[in-house]
Amino acid sequence: EPEVTQTPSHQVTQMGQEVILRCVPISNHLYFYWYRQILGQKVEFLVSFYNNEISEKSEIFDDQFSVERPDGSNFTLKIRSTKLEDSAMYFCASSVTSGGISSYNEQFFGPGTRLTVL
Amino acid sequence: SQKIEQNSEALNIQEGKTATLTCNYTNYSPAYLQWYRQDPGRGPVFLLLIRENEKEKRKERLKVTFDTTLKQSLFHITASQPADSATYLCALDVVSGAGSYQLTFGKGTKLSVIP
Numbered sequence: 001e002p003e004v005t006q007t008p009s010h011q012v013t014q015m016g017q018e019v020i021l022r023c024v025p026i027s028n029h030l031y032f033y034w035y036r037q038i039l040g041q042k043v044e045f046l047v048s049f050y051n052n053e054i055s056e057k058s059e060i061f062d063d064q065f066s067v068e069r070p071d072g073s074n075f076t077l078k079i080r081s082t083k084l085e086d087s088a089m090y091f092c093a094s095s096v097t098s099g100g101i102s103s104y105n106e107q108f109f110g111p112g113t114r115l116t117v118l
Numbered sequence: 119s120q121k122i123e124q125n126s127e128a129l130n131i132q133e134g135k136t137a138t139l140t141c142n143y144t145n146y147s148p149a150y151l152q153w154y155r156q157d158p159g160r161g162p163v164f165l166l167l168i169r170e171n172e173k174e175k176r177k178e179r180l181k182v183t184f185d186t187t188l189k190q191s192l193f194h195i196t197a198s199q200p201a202d203s204a205t206y207l208c209a210l211d212v213v214s215g216a217g218s219y220q221l222t223f224g225k226g227t228k229l230s231v232i233p
Contacts, residue, residue: 004161042207043207043221045222093161105221108164109154
């Protein structure tokens with residue numbers, strides 16, 4: 001069964017460093033997302049991406065964050081200068097469609113990357 | 119302000135009983151409501167989706183209801199098994215100002231099924 005994959009599974013970095021989290025969405029999916037989950041808290045939407053551009057972003061997704069689809073398979077989240085509060089589990093997800101009256105927005109999540117900022 | 123509340127942080131039930139989890143929301147008009155399962159250290163896994171014009175949806179031992187007047191969804195697991203122990207997340211499919219959809223999650227209810 002096709003699945004979303006993410007690498008690395010765990011990333012430890014120093015405050016102020018740049019990190020890139022990588023995801024390979026399911027191959028026939030068109031919409032891609034990043035979510036984060038701080039330990040013990042709810043899953044929070046960061047950004048959605050379609051047709052090589054951001055379609056929506058939350059207020060968490062500030063100028064320190066960027067996303068890219070550098071080739072036909074990878075989808076990356078870059079955090080330019082990490083802060084302690086960026087420590088969280090980051091989940092990539094993908095869906096065939098984005099929703100809407102005639103659409104179906106089941107999202108498939110990857111296993112996550114645990115980011116620890118020291 | 120907008121809120122999604124799941125009735126309790128933790129729910130313990132005896133094996134074989136029906137587990138009922140509640141999701142209430144305020145100040146949203148979701149097109150869909152979805153339920154996901156999350157195991158510790160893992161990503162959410164989709165279970166069921168119900169549209170705003172549907173009252174009930176079933177899948178094997180799972181049943182979801184959606185009452186847009188009460189702004190509430192109930193999620194039932196019948197004949198519960200220890201393997202059903204996990205955190206269950208309610209998620210609203212919400213139209214953003216830009217016209218696209220995004221999932222907004224509740225905090226989840228941690229279900230423990232006791233043998």
